[in-house]
Each structure stands twice: as C-alpha cells, then as structure tokens.
Amino acid sequence: MKTAITEMFGVDVPILAFSHCRDVVAAVSKAGGMGVLGAVAHSDSQLEIDLAWIEDEIGDRPYGVDLIVPAKYAGDDAGGMDLADLVAMIPDEHRAFVDDILRRYEVPELPDDERSGRGLLGSDGAAPFSANRADPQLEIALAHRPALVVNALGPPPAHMIERVREEGRKVGALAGAAQHAERHVNAGVDVIIAQGSEAGGHTGEIGTMVLIPEIVDAVGDAAAVLGAGGIGRGRQMAAAMALGAQGVWCGSVWLTTDEAETHPAVKEKFLAATSADTVRSRSRTGKHARQLVTAWTEEWDRADTPDPLGMPLQPMLVDDAIRRIDRAAHHEGTGANRLANYFVGQVVGTMNESKPAARVVYEMIEEFIESVERLNTQLAD
Template sequence: MKSLSNSLSGRVGSEYPIFGFSHSLDTTVAITRAGGVGIWGATRNTPAEIEEGLTFLHTNTAGLPYGVDLVIPPGMPDRDNRDEIEAAIPDGHKAFVEQIRTKYNVPADGLSGKRSRFVRSEEMARQQVDVVMDSGVQVLALGIGSPVWAIEPAKERGMTLVSLVGQPKHAERAIAAGADMLVAQGYDAGAHTGPVGTFSLVPRIVDIAGDLPVLAAGGVATGRHIAASMAMGAQGVWIGTAWLQCAEEHTAPEVMAKLAAAESADTVISRADSGKTLRQIRSNWTDEWEHPDAPKPLGMPYQDILIGDLLGQIDRHEVEPLMHSPAGQSIAYFNETTTVAEVMEGLVAETLATLASLT
C-alpha cells in the first residue's frame, strides 16, 4: 500500500482520510493544506465571527476540503438572556467561585470569557446555523445534538453531515436524523467525552453504521493508531489533541508547558468547565472543584455563566496555576512545539509503514 487515500478521502476530496479538529483557524487551514480535512470548532463564536472565519477558511484553503463544527445540545434555554441564567445560580456556587478568585488573586477586569460572552441557547444556535448555511462550507459536524432545524437545511444544500457519537444509541439517533458520516469518539478523547473506550466503541459503531463511513476518534496519536482504526473498520480518523502543541494553535506558553509535561494520567474528566464531562489537563482549577467542600458543578449552560468570566480572566492575566486546556490521553505522545505539517507527515509515514509491516 503506497497511499493512504481511500474511498472516504476520494469522497471528501482530501489526500488522506485524516480529519483534524481545532478551534484555531490557522490550525484548521494547515490541516487541510497538509492533506487532511480541517474542521473548525466554532461553537463559542458569534454569528459574525463565524461568517468571517468561514470566509478566511474559504480564502486560504485553495479549493481543498474543510468543515465547521457546532455543538447544539438539547435542553438549552430558548433565549440568549444572561440575567435569567444568573438569577438561577445558587449563591453558594457564586461564593465558591469568588473564593477561588481571591485565593489566586485573579483580577476582576469586568470582561467575559469565551464560555460567558453569550449564553448557549437555541436562539444563538439558530443564528450560528443560519450563517453556516449561507457560507458554502461543505462539511458540517455536530459535536453534541442533532436538531432537525439544523440538519434539514444542511441536507437541502448537499452538505456532508458528520455526527460525533460516544455510544451505540447516539449512533442510531444520528443515523435516523440524517448523518452522512459518524465519528466514533471514545473515552480517551480531549474535551466532552463519554464513558466508552475507543477500542470498545469503534467496531460497534462500524457495525451499526452499515454503509456510512466511520471515523475513529479518541487517543489517535500515531500511525499505529490509524492502522488499528482501519483494522477496526473505520475508514478514517478524527483527531483533536495532536494539534494542541502546534505553532498554528497559538496556545499560551503556560498551557504549552503543562501539555508538554503531561502523561495520559495527567488528564482528568471534570464538569467544572461546562457542566458536562470534559477531559482536560489536571490543574489547580480541577483540583479546587474536586475538593470535598466544593459544590457540584451546575448543568450547562449555568456552569458556563458561573465560571466563564473567571476563566477568561485567568487566561488574560496568566494566572498560571489555574490555566488549563481540554486534552485527551494521547497528550503523552506530544512533548514539544511542532507544526501541523510535521504532525501530519509523521502520521502518514507511520501508518504506511505499519500497514506494510502487517502484510
């Protein structure tokens, strides 16, 4: 086998069946230009920023494939009304957050953070989807949730609809809703993740998916993982953590140092960032919320609003002990600053070598 191209890469028009997720536009462009499919995570961006970001991707990818990812969980409030959400947050939770601020001297600069600049609501999600529909982007990924009002217009426009799933029941729901491709994302993965490990998950999702292509995600860090994913029946892979130490990601130096030093067991799953289980680098932030006296994190979007301003201030004022990032267990494989092209080259070369060694 001399090339990694297959029916999936042929279908999306990329050189390799390697999809790369990132919140950085520069990383997304670099993944596409390196032969993969860059997927831009835009869930925390305003509709105006999404419009601008998708124009940037279109301009810089020279006709190569890229996509956008939104997160539209069910059960969010109808309206983007911060006052209503704040009024429902218990005083004890607010006092706990203020206690963290005082303990670490986090300046109250009056500005919000990416989790609190707007309320995750159906109103905002519909505006985000409208901009995506008008943009001409070809791939729409849905990280959580699959509402009909987002899927129908995407199907009408012939977009490729990708659903991230962490359990067989999610896969069945996504297929019924119209997904064209599934990402089987296991427990190892960075950010929001479910309870089932990648090895246990992928073959089951492949069986459920039938003719639909499946991408393996969660812990994919080397060509050996990619070859193993294909052996499990996946047609490609979907990777997030591997790009975090790339120059294109513009990660803060303090966070970069934590990522470089981390072993797999230095990532922990916490609800403290978003209210849902989110794998991240262990830090004083996660330790504070694990303390026996800490309150239980609230649900989404209440936790976003409770802690969003503080998280923004922690990052802006570089309060090192509390700085952190989502990251998966594959972080152990990445110990230094690199570039997207170098990561991609390494992945492809090792996958080809591994596949050749098996024959």
C-alpha cells in the same frame, strides 16, 4: 488513500482535524486532510471573518465547521432561555465558591475594558451551548462553503440537518456509544465520529478500542465512521481503521502545533504532561469533558465544594473566572498559572514537541504506512 471519507470529501488522506484555530484548519486542509473549525467560542462577526480567511487560504480544498447544540440543556424546550433568565438560575453558593477560588489563588481582576463584550457571554444575548446560539452560526456557515457541518453534542436538531442538506453539505455528529450512533443515522447523519473516552473535550466512558467496532457494526453502510479519542499518531490511525473506521478525527494533537492559539502557559503544561495528567470533569462546561488536571479541576473535585452546574449554567458561571485566569497565567508560580487548564485527551503524553500542523499530518501518514506494511509482513508465507 481511498476510503469512504476520502471519496466523500475529495481529500488525499482521511484525517479530519478539529480545532478552534483557523490556522490549524487551513494548514491541515492544505496538507491533504480536512480541517474542521470549532465555532462555539466565536462571535458571529469573528466566525464570518475566520471562514472567509480559511477559504482564501485553502482555495477549493474542503473544510468543515463544528457547532454545539446539546440534546439536553437548561431552557432547551424553548431553544434556550435568554441570558438574563439563566443568570438568575445560578445559585449564590456557586458564585461564592468561584469568587473564593479567585481570591485564594490571588487572580487579579480584568481591566475595565475587558470586563464585557468578550468571551462566551459577550456576543448576542443568547446562552452558550444552545440552539438559539448555534442557529445564527449555522446560517453564517452555510453562507460560506464548508463541506461538513458537525454537531458535537448529541444528534443534530432536525432543522439543522434539513438546512445542511438543502445546501448540499454533509452532516456529522459525535457518538460515545452504539445507540447514540444509531440515533444519529436514523436522524439522517452522514458521518459518525466514534469518540472514545480517551479524547479531549466532551466524552463518554467507553474506550476507543471497544467503541469503534461497536459503532461500525451498529451503523453498517448507513454512514461513514471516523475513529476518535487517543489518536495522534500513525499507529493509532492504523488501529482505528483496522477496527473498521474509514478515517480519523483528531483534536488534541493540534493544540501544541506551531499554528495553535493555545495559551502559552497551558501549551507548556501540555508539552510536559503524561497520559495520566487528564481527568473527565464537569468544571468547565457542566458536562463531562476531558481536560488537563490542574488546581482548577482539583478545586471542583473536593468533597466540601458544590457540584458543577449543568449546561449552560456552568460555563456561564465560570466564563469570567477563566478569562481572568488566562489573562494572568503567563507568570509561572502564580495562582493563575496553577489554575490554568484546557481540554485535552490522554494522547497529551506523546505531545511533547511543538511542530507545524502539516508535519503532524505527514508523520501520521508515514507511520500509518509503516504500521500497515509491518502487519503485512506477518501474513507472509
């Protein structure tokens, strides 16, 4: 295929795969697309290890790295307060509510050797989802050779864009509205990911079918546009590109692949879920993020419970609880199993078979070609 994206990165097909799993990133890049590693949950040392491993696996094929620096978060005027200051801002009411959830669902404590040093809060004293956390990750990424660096929440900070451009790489950013995309372009972003509300993770409220053409029209030729949100098959890819996108950005569809490190209990839930089994909830990160409906999201949605905190206080509040839930969720019927969830988009309704990531790429392309050919027949004389 030949689009602005395939030309920009030298890939065979304009399919970009966002994943926290290095095996998925490598598999998609080797299949002719481009994997993008989500780094937010990586420690600095693990990020070093995974980037080196990816490069050994894929040779000179391109890949990307996705960081998270939201435009607004607690302590953003100083790049992010340290953990101790932020921990002190968490209300006792919220701590008590999380403790009550764990008690009522009989979620066991973590073993002593797992209570510290892991998870979002166990790396370097910087708050998650902050500039202080992302800046070291950016320098680690640029010491390797990702072709693309993406900021997943809001426009990348000016210093981030400047550093990436200094190293000759491309900059990407997600947008949930046309005005967001315009801000990204004015800041110097090369690739706009037009992510509709159907997507997993952090999303806005505008659906993909409406959003993509609005963003394409808003940015013109100033940046390449990727369609995202509800895209996991070739027909959806064809629709996104018919709306003006030069490629697609997919995340949820990789969560049930053979290579994915998705929690086994959550993976089983994904395979059985319908497209109606997701919700935009602030219960994990403090910002609206689409995820699987489980007892966890239902607890936070009750009228008699405290509202989720903002970012990064909410992920700091629930990090230990989620680690406890995930550790105990393997046993079906337990409270931890009922609580266990993860980010996923509405396309989960068609994710009902585990398969290799490369096969997902090949099937998307085959269905894309069939869709385009079918449309072409409708134009025949």
